[in-house]
Each structure stands twice: as C-alpha cells, then as structure tokens.
Amino acid sequence: MTGPDTPLFLDGSTASHDALRAAVAAVLEALTSTDHRAPFPSQSPAQLRELATGIEPLPDDAEELGDVLADVEDRILANGARVTDPSCAAHLHPPTLLTATATELAVAATNQSMDSFDQAPAATYLEDRLVSRLAALAGLPATASGVLTAGGTASNLLGLLLARDHAGGGANVDGLPPAAARWRILASMAAHVSVRQAAAVLGLGRDAVIAVATDDAGRMDVAALDRCLDGLRQTGAVPIAVVGTAGTTDTGAIDPLDALADRAAAAGAWFHVDAAVGSALLLSDRLRPRLAGLERADSVTADLHKLWWQPIGASALLVRDGETLGSVREPADYLNRTDDGDVLNLVDRSLDTSRRFDALKIVVSLRATGRRRLAELVEHLVDLTAAVGAAVGGRAELELLAPPQTVMVLFRCRPAGLDDALLDGVNVDVQRRLLASGRAVVGRTRHRGRVALKLTLTNPLTTLADVATLLDTVVATAVDVARTTKERAA
Numbered sequence: 001m002t003g004p005d006t007p008l009f010l011d012g013s014t015a016s017h018d019a020l021r022a023a024v025a026a027v028l029e030a031l032t033s034t035d036h037r038a039p040f041p042s043q044s045p046a047q048l049r050e051l052a053t054g055i056e057p058l059p060d061d062a063e064e065l066g067d068v069l070a071d072v073e074d075r076i077l078a079n080g081a082r083v084t085d086p087s088c089a090a091h092l093h094p095p096t097l098l099t100a101t102a103t104e105l106a107v108a109a110t111n112q113s114m115d116s117f118d119q120a121p122a123a124t125y126l127e128d129r130l131v132s133r134l135a136a137l138a139g140l141p142a143t144a145s146g147v148l149t150a151g152g153t154a155s156n157l158l159g160l161l162l163a164r165d166h167a168g169g170g171a172n173v174d175g176l177p178p179a180a181a182r183w184r185i186l187a188s189m190a191a192h193v194s195v196r197q198a199a200a201v202l203g204l205g206r207d208a209v210i211a212v213a214t215d216d217a218g219r220m221d222v223a224a225l226d227r228c229l230d231g232l233r234q235t236g237a238v239p240i241a242v243v244g245t246a247g248t249t250d251t252g253a254i255d256p257l258d259a260l261a262d263r264a265a266a267a268g269a270w271f272h273v274d275a276a277v278g279s280a281l282l283l284s285d286r287l288r289p290r291l292a293g294l295e296r297a298d299s300v301t302a303d304l305h306k307l308w309w310q311p312i313g314a315s316a317l318l319v320r321d322g323e324t325l326g327s328v329r330e331p332a333d334y335l336n337r338t339d340d341g342d343v344l345n346l347v348d349r350s351l352d353t354s355r356r357f358d359a360l361k362i363v364v365s366l367r368a369t370g371r372r373r374l375a376e377l378v379e380h381l382v383d384l385t386a387a388v389g390a391a392v393g394g395r396a397e398l399e400l401l402a403p404p405q406t407v408m409v410l411f412r413c414r415p416a417g418l419d420d421a422l423l424d425g426v427n428v429d430v431q432r433r434l435l436a437s438g439r440a441v442v443g444r445t446r447h448r449g450r451v452a453l454k455l456t457l458t459n460p461l462t463t464l465a466d467v468a469t470l471l472d473t474v475v476a477t478a479v480d481v482a483r484t485t486k487e488r489a490a
C-alpha cells in the first residue's frame with residue numbers, strides 16, 4: 001500500500017528501505033506476470049496508441065502504486081516485444097543477465113553521475129578499471145584507456161571525433177580547417193549507419209564516408225579498399241580514417257582487420273574498429289583469433305548491450321592512447337577543476353556530462369558469470385548460427401544469402417513456383433504478417449538490392465530445435481503469402 005506517508009526517497013531510514021523493497025516487489029510482480037507473453041503483441045499500432053493514450057502520465061494526485069503498475073502491466077508491459085522469446089530474433093539487443101538487471105536498481109538508487117570525481121568517487125575508478133580491462137582484452141597496449149557510452153552509435157561518434165581531431169587542423173577548437181573539405185573516411189558498404197551519421201555530426205558531411213565494396217560474405221574487399229585509396233590520392237582527397245567492422249549488422253561479417261590496419265598505417269589514417277557485435281568474441285579463446293588485427297586499432301567500439309547481455313545502455317569506446325581522449329576535454333570551473341590534485345574526472349573523456357554508473361551492472365554481472373561461462377554462451381550462439389545457416393541452406397523453400405559468420409542468418413523465402421519478380425514482395429509480406437500476428441519477430445533488410453530476412457541469434461537459451469520451429473512458421477507463412485500473391489497475379 002502506498003499513501004501520503006510512504007517515503008519517496010531513500011534517506012537511510014528503515015522506513016525508506018522497506019518502501020523500496022515493497023516497490024521492487026510490486027514491480028517484480030508486474031514483470032513476472034507478463035513474462036509468458038508472445039514475442040510481439042498482436043494489437044495494431046493504432047490499438048497500442050490508444051492503450052497508451054488512455055494513460056494520464058501526470059495526475060494531480062498520487063495513485064496507488066499497485067493500481068498504477070496493474071494498469072501499466074495490462075496496457076504496456078503485456079504488449080512489449082519479448083527479447084527472451086527464441087522467436088524474437090530480428091535485432092541485436094539481447095536478453096539481459098539477471099545479475100546485471102538486478103544491479104540496475106543500485107545504479108538508479110545511488111544515482112551517481114560519472115562526470116566528476118565529486119559525484120562518483122569510487123565509481124569513477126571502477127569505470128576506469130573496467131575500460132582498462134576491456135582494452136587489455138582487445139589486445140591494446142598499456143597506454144590504452146576508454147570511456148563508457150550509451151551505445152554503439154555514441155561509441156562510433158566518439159571514435160570518429162578522435163579520428164577527425166587526429167587529422168590535425170585543430171577542428172575541436174577552431175572549427176574545421178579548409179583542408180577538411182578533402183577529408184574522407186573509408187568504411188565498408190556494410191558498415192553501420194552510425195558511421196555516416198557521425199561524419200555528419202562532425203561537420204564532415206555524410207558523403208565524406210566512402211563506401212568500400214564487400215565480398216560475397218559481406219567483408220570489406222581489400223582490393224576495393226586499395227582502389228579507393230588510389231582514387232583518393234589521385235583527386236587530392238585525404239583518407240583520415242579507415243573503419244573496420246567486426247560483425248556487420250546484417251551478415252555478421254568481420255572485415256580483414258589486419259589488412260585494414262596496414263592500409264590505415266600506410267595512409268597515416270586513424271584506424272577505428274566498430275566491434276559493437278564482434279567484441280564479445282574476445283571472450284572466447286576459440287573465437288578470438290577471428291578478430292586478429294583488432295589490437296592494432298586506434299579506437300574500438302565494444303557494445304556491451306549486444307552479445308555481452310547487458311541492459312541498454314552499456315557500450316565502451318576504447319582507445320589505444322588514452323591521451324587522445326583529451327580532444328573532448330572542455331574545462332568548467334564547477335566540474336573538472338584542475339586544482340583538485342590527482343583526481344580523475346571522467347567528463348574529460350566523454351561527450352556526455354551527466355552519465356549513468358553503468359560500469360556497476362557490467363562489473364557485477366561479468367564477475368558473477370565469469371569469462372569462461374560467457375565464452376561458452378558466445379560459442380553456443382556462433383555455433384548455433386552456423387547450424388541454422390546449414391539448416392536454411394538445406395530447405396528448398398529458403399535461400400541462404402550469405403555465409404553465417406557471427407550471429408546473423410541472412411536468407412529469403414523462395415516458395416515453389418513463384419516468379420522471381422514477386423519474391424521481394426512476398427518476403428516483405430512474410431515479415432509483416434509474422435509481426436502483425438505476434439508470432440515471430442524476424443528481421444527484414446536488403447542485401448545486394450533484394451529484400452532479405454534475417455535472424456539475429458542473441459539469446460543463449462535458444463536451441464536449434466527452437467529455430468527449426470521458427471523456420472517452419474516462416475515457411476508456412478511464405479507458402480500462404482505466395483498462394484495469395486499468385487491468385488492476385490492471375
């Protein structure tokens with residue numbers, strides 16, 4: 001029961017602790033009682049909007065917490081995407097480790113902000129310790145450092161900001177020099193959109209990113225990179241960064257990082273690796289060699305709310321030389337004073353000011369799980385993905401579009417007797433119909449200009465049998481859609 005005397009804040013008293021316990025118990029009740037739902041709600045977007053519109057977010061007077069939660073449970077929680085369902089397999093955000101989930105409470109309740117030592121004393125050093133450990137795992141030298149960010153997009157932005165400032169000209173202080181009009185970033189055509197976004201934010205313009213061709217597996221084609229570099233040289237353009245992707249969003253491909261590091265070094269360019277997906281392979285002795293060359297990066301995006309099973313947000317930007325992060329430092333008398341002696345103010349490394357103490361949930365859950373167990377989970381998913389790829393390849397109604405490399409299976413439906421020209425439309429309808437029914441969340445993207453479906457296998461509890469069932473559903477839906485499409489075409 002909540003009432004006017006229920007404590008609103010922690011204040012060290014038993015009453016406030018009891019109130020927190022009661023609130024947590026009530027939230028847990030709402031959470032667990034909606035944990036058996038379908039992977040996606042079957043209500044239409046209009047119905048979901050109506051359910052949300054029926055909520056008054058800011059009533060004049062307090063409502064009973066139990067009533068609020070019951071309402072939110074019915075309208076919202078019960079109608080959520082359920083990332084823990086094996087048929088919820090479109091995107092990269094995973095089920096979260098229970099220990100990390102629980103520790104989120106401590107992050108919120110203590111609400112320390114990571115910008116300055118006087119707001120996050122021990123927390124500051126824990127984050128510093130964590131990013132150093134991650135950098136060491138990535139094979140970066142002792143000079144390495146890093147900072148946590150809200151996600152892979154933010155990590156890529158910071159990495160490319162450092163690349164821009166490394167190019168010279170004092171862009172962070174004076175603005176872009178005239179020479180910046182000729183600056184280019186080379187990333188594969190399968191690189192994440194956040195690379196182009198970052199170029200726009202950094203004043204270079206999206207089109208400063210040159211999309212280098214990929215091979216059939218979706219890895220950057222090194223010969224194509226060489227041709228691009230030659231082309232730039234001939235036109236007087238300057239490659240300021242080479243971006244490798246370790247685990248592309250659609251095929252999970254890992255670029256040949258060593259070869260990219262060679263090219264970046266020869267061109268005097270910054271080498272950034274977007275290992276948002278692939279960084280988890282570092283956990284496994286068996287899989288780590290696939291990232292050979294990562295240790296030569298100037299900056300690395302390691303997104304921990306993907307295959308490290310952390311709740312959003314949890315990402316890191318790791319840098320080879322901690323000094324380079326000084327590029328973002330902006331002194332403020334109230335915050336990162338220099339007269340406080342030897343204290344660390346993490347705002348000096350970050351594009352954020354107030355920032356969550358995400359390091360706590362990460363460290364607690366990594367310790368409570370252990371690297372070996374995490375490695376087993378990653379290995380299971382990579383092996384499962386390979387097995388699913390083989391299963392897709394073995395089914396006449398499905399076509400595998402790229403060899404599975406990390407945790408993505410890219411394919412399309414090819415129902416018998418259907419004209420090729422109709423395939424794109426059928427695959428769009430299959431994905432839409434599955435989503436609308438709430439039975440499965442399958443990814444939809446484009447591969448070499450054609451509509452493709454995608455499974456992204458981030459759930460360590462998913463088995464081959466689960467995916468076989470999902471594929472049965474996909475095929476049955478495709479047969480159905482094909483029938484109506486043919487009837488319509490006739």
Ligand SMILES: Cc1ncc(COP(=O)(O)O)c(C=O)c1O
Binds near residue numbers: 092277303
């Ligand atoms: C390769 C890659 N990099 C970066 C990102 C962006 O990460 P976030 O969604 O955490 O911003 C993604 C997201 O899927 C990704 O696949």
